[in-house]
Amino acid sequence: MTRVLVADDSETILLLMRTRLEMAGYEVDTAADGQEVVDRWHHDDPAQLPDILLLDAMMPRKSGLDALRELREMGVETPVLIVSAHQDATDANAPSELEVSGYLNKPIDFDDLLERVVQLTSDRV
């Protein structure tokens, strides 16, 4: 089963994402900030690590982009979608070395989100 790790500082959004993704048949794990995301790679069983990351651009403690930078420096190649509350998600444009697979705006278009998740996780198989 494909594992998705969603990071957002809003519990309601995490609940919404979990519901939609589980309905689409994914195994969903959530994190409240960027630090929790990075910690997965420090403590978790490698077999439990996610196949794709959905990171909110702005989170307390550690932002999505800061967490991503740390992961890339650790050599983690998991595909990442950045979710941004900006009108134009590319406002949160990350440098190319962070290898962001795509950007999504809030409010989230779930049809678009699910389509991209399917595409990015099937690429890896």
Add this chain to the structure above:
Amino acid sequence: MAVIGVGRFIQQRQDFEDAIARSYQVEMQAREQLASGAGGKGARATAIREDERRTGLREEISADTRDTALLVAAGLIAGLTGALLLFSGLISSMRRPLEELVEAAGQLAGGDRSARVQIGGLSETATLGAAFNEMADELEREASQRDQLDRLKDEFVLTASHELRSPLTSVQGFAELLMLDRDSLTPKQVETVEIILDNCRHLVRLLNDLLDLARSDAGRLGITPQPTEVAPLIEDVVRTMRAQTESASQILTQQIEPDLPLIYVEPDRIRQILVNLLTNAHEYSPEGASIGVMARAVGDEVEIAVTDNGPGIPESQLEHIFERFVRGDAGLTQRVGGTGLGLAISKSLIELHGGAIAAASTPGVGSTFSIRLPATGRAASAAPGPNAAEASR
């Protein structure tokens, strides 16, 4: 010099007069001797000699007077010339700082807030320069305060829009979740959820529009123009709008002149404007109305016009139609979902492209909104196009 000349002249004149008086005395004595018969030949000669001598003296003194007059005149001219030189020196030492002041004032008026003058020269011009610099400092302070306020406002709108998006995501997301299971909902519940979703979409539009306006005000509404084909752009927009117009049984037609030149625009922004114009035409026109999009070349520009045969816009509203939060007739807006910002943003965007937007309407007959955009070959500039005045008609 002239003073010395005059002094010497007076002294000489005194000497001459003394000499003449003495000569006259000698002649008189000689004539008295002659008259008394005592002088004889010697006295006569003395009298004649003294007379001649005085004549000579007089000639000498008149020549000397002329010389002195010339000397005095030369002295006066030299003095005047000196004074003039001194004065012109004074003028030129004032002229430079004044010219600098005029130049700096021009720069300041032209928007260069850093324009200052060097303080120096005469005390009068130095005071003037110092006063000018003080005024320029004050202007710069005010302008930077204004800039800061603009930035704060921009930041506020950006933050507010950002903060509102998260709860909006939840509201919209959970409403959509309900709709995924619509079979288990009653028709009344479906209608309720649809209203929630409609209003979510409206809020998103409002947030996007407010952000666009804040950016436009801050001069940060950027465009990336590129040579763009007109026909596919219009066809795409018409396709997008078709579902909405058909739901109101409205007839949507397009009429694009063949072989239109490319326009120099950012396609997404022009699409946004055309969607706005067509949405207005759709929402303000009754069921069964006709809406048309026309495109034609006009000089080195392309004109795209959106026409409807709806109720039209009264003249009193037409002149404010491109202002913020100005919307059509209140009776109609009850069912119209606009934000009142669409046309204001469209106008800003069109002007950013170096084009112009204009509205014409006859109540009871219909309305036409037309935009003009520069064709390639003519670079788009930030300056409003030649028809910009028409827009505020």
